[in-house]
Amino acid sequence: MAVLTRKQREVRDRESRILDVACEMLIEHGYHGLSMDRIAEVLEYSKGTMYQHFSCKEEIILALANASLTDRLALFRRAAAFPGRPRERIVAVGVASEFFVRLYPHHFRLEQVLRLSSVWEKTSPERRQFMHHCESQCVGCVSGIVRDAMASGDLTLPDGATPEQLVFGLWSMSFGAQTILASSTSLVDIGIGEPHRALALNQARLLDGYHWRPLSTEFDYEVTAERIATEWSADETKPADSQITSGDSTKTILSTKPTSASAT
Amino acid sequence: MAVLTRKQREVRDRESRILDVACEMLIEHGYHGLSMDRIAEVLEYSKGTMYQHFSCKEEIILALANASLTDRLALFRRAAAFPGRPRERIVAVGVASEFFVRLYPHHFRLEQVLRLSSVWEKTSPERRQFMHHCESQCVGCVSGIVRDAMASGDLTLPDGATPEQLVFGLWSMSFGAQTILASSTSLVDIGIGEPHRALALNQARLLDGYHWRPLSTEFDYEVTAERIATEWSADETKPADSQITSGDSTKTILSTKPTSASAT
DNA sequence: ACCTGAACACCGTTCAAGT
DNA sequence: ACCTGAACACCGTTCAAGT
Numbered sequence: 001m002a003v004l005t006r007k008q009r010e011v012r013d014r015e016s017r018i019l020d021v022a023c024e025m026l027i028e029h030g031y032h033g034l035s036m037d038r039i040a041e042v043l044e045y046s047k048g049t050m051y052q053h054f055s056c057k058e059e060i061i062l063a064l065a066n067a068s069l070t071d072r073l074a075l076f077r078r079a080a081a082f083p084g085r086p087r088e089r090i091v092a093v094g095v096a097s098e099f100f101v102r103l104y105p106h107h108f109r110l111e112q113v114l115r116l117s118s119v120w121e122k123t124s125p126e127r128r129q130f131m132h133h134c135e136s137q138c139v140g141c142v143s144g145i146v147r148d149a150m151a152s153g154d155l156t157l158p159d160g161a162t163p164e165q166l167v168f169g170l171w172s173m174s175f176g177a178q179t180i181l182a183s184s185t186s187l188v189d190i191g192i193g194e195p196h197r198a199l200a201l202n203q204a205r206l207l208d209g210y211h212w213r214p215l216s217t218e219f220d221y222e223v224t225a226e227r228i229a230t231e232w233s234a235d236e237t238k239p240a241d242s243q244i245t246s247g248d249s250t251k252t253i254l255s256t257k258p259t260s261a262s263a264t
Numbered sequence: 265m266a267v268l269t270r271k272q273r274e275v276r277d278r279e280s281r282i283l284d285v286a287c288e289m290l291i292e293h294g295y296h297g298l299s300m301d302r303i304a305e306v307l308e309y310s311k312g313t314m315y316q317h318f319s320c321k322e323e324i325i326l327a328l329a330n331a332s333l334t335d336r337l338a339l340f341r342r343a344a345a346f347p348g349r350p351r352e353r354i355v356a357v358g359v360a361s362e363f364f365v366r367l368y369p370h371h372f373r374l375e376q377v378l379r380l381s382s383v384w385e386k387t388s389p390e391r392r393q394f395m396h397h398c399e400s401q402c403v404g405c406v407s408g409i410v411r412d413a414m415a416s417g418d419l420t421l422p423d424g425a426t427p428e429q430l431v432f433g434l435w436s437m438s439f440g441a442q443t444i445l446a447s448s449t450s451l452v453d454i455g456i457g458e459p460h461r462a463l464a465l466n467q468a469r470l471l472d473g474y475h476w477r478p479l480s481t482e483f484d485y486e487v488t489a490e491r492i493a494t495e496w497s498a499d500e501t502k503p504a505d506s507q508i509t510s511g512d513s514t515k516t517i518l519s520t521k522p523t524s525a526s527a528t
Numbered sequence: 529a530c531c532t533g534a535a536c537a538c539c540g541t542t543c544a545a546g547t
Numbered sequence: 548a549c550c551t552g553a554a555c556a557c558c559g560t561t562c563a564a565g566t
């Protein structure tokens with residue numbers, strides 16, 4: 001294996017330190033609080049040096065998002081590998097999503113910023129492609145489960161409907177709920193006390209609407225979700241030092257090692 | 265009624281002209297393309313004058329969003345007043361949403377920007393409150409229909425579930441789909457050819473999951489949707505001059521006048 | 529009373545000059 | 548070869564000076 005030179009190590013470390021500081025700034029002061037000036041000032045580099053790592057401010061944001069998305073993909077893959085009936089595996093994906101937002105509470109704010117066309121257009125094709133790769137792989141994970149369900153007879157899609165359409169339903173609902181949630185508009189005064197639970201229940205209803213067996217009225221998926229959650233939580237060892245620098249910090253949860261067998 | 269002085273008229277006209285130009289800039293060049301400098305330059309006002317109308321750039325964006333939201337509320341109210349069974353009225357709300365995105369294709373980009381905490385925090389309480397008013401009224405429209413369905417026996421919510429939870433499901437799915445759609449990430453290569461149709465079908469499945477009668481398998485809501493759409497389209501007279509200046513331009517569609525009776 | 533535009537503080541980005 | 552920081556163009560916002 002290639003051993004990095006001292007120089008290369010320095011460069012890599014500096015890059016991760018830039019990302020760490022940028023992430024903190026974004027969490028603390030939002031999009032407008034993130035400035036190249038201030039990152040350079042905190043790290044005591046010159047402004048010019050920043051541009052050797054990232055060609056523009058937007059690239060930093062996309063790099064941060066890609067870091068979280070990599071871990072999300074790992075979580076989704078682990079969920080898809082959950083041993084159980086397809087609908088239980090979908091529940092596992094839901095749990096994975098919840099873990100993800102807990103692990104990266106700031107991620108949805110990154111996505112919000114990146115979805116602004118004036119931001120997106122400034123990013124590099126390479127990083128964009130990586131992001132799309134993660135996204136389509138995540139979609140692929142879920143639509144794979146859908147196909148398994150169809151193969152096993154648990155699910156029969158109506159004429160004209162595709163697995164992707166169903167996945168789009170789950171995705172848009174989850175994405176919408178998380179975005180509404182993240183942007184602080186107090187949901188409580190609209191009457192939603194537990195948004196995460198509300199999301200899970202609505203997703204279950206959507207799948208019921210597709211007649212995906214066993215229906216949520218025939219099987220208690222909430223206990224499945226809790227079992228998966230406690231199982232995965234047990235794998236969380238130490239909270240770890242930094243979120244961005246080393247993907248290692250959360251490696252334990254992200255591995256796809258087999259979990260205990262599930263009830264039918 | 266109070267007749268405006270010449271001065272007052274001038275001020276009001278100037279304000280609407282500022283909003284018009286700002287809207288164009290946002291559509292054309294995105295968030296970063298909107299600058300106080302350039303608005304002032306186009307309208308040949310001084311930068312200082314801008315701040316007599318809007319205390320900051322973000323206020324302009326929120327004012328634009330409030331203008332569209334006012335019309336959305338009118339559309340939702342008209343939809344809620346649709347004469348038919350509750351589930352048909354929900355379909356009418358869906359059609360209203362589609363009309364809304366056609367009328368204000370830029371609106372979701374405004375919301376995206378406003379949901380950035382660093383933007384939102386700079387806006388005035390008055391305008392924020394107006395936005396929340398519109399939002400909660402829209403939610404209220406829909407949850408009213410849900411309650412009607414419960415009263416008429418078309419819908420029985422499971423223990424612990426609230427009308428608001430169901431509305432949250434519809435809302436998050438719609439919001440998520442529109443946002444994903446608006447931010448250009450080509451959905452086609454994920455396998456979603458007609459996103460709007462996919463959204464409508466998924467919403468129908470969600471309501472089916474709640475056992476809201478008649479189920480989409482028992483009744484063809486697509487023809488209901490088409491009937492409402494053509495009916496409303498007939499009311500669209502002239503395309504009108506400006507979107508923002510006069511709410512009058514779209515008044516015809518937005519009125520809540522009774523429509524023709526619906527099939528059971 | 530209203531409007532102006534110079535002035536200020538802060539951006540992102542570049543690049544000639546250093547080491 | 549790499550790093551620096553002055554310089555540039557462009558922001559949003561303010562406010563003393565005008566009319």
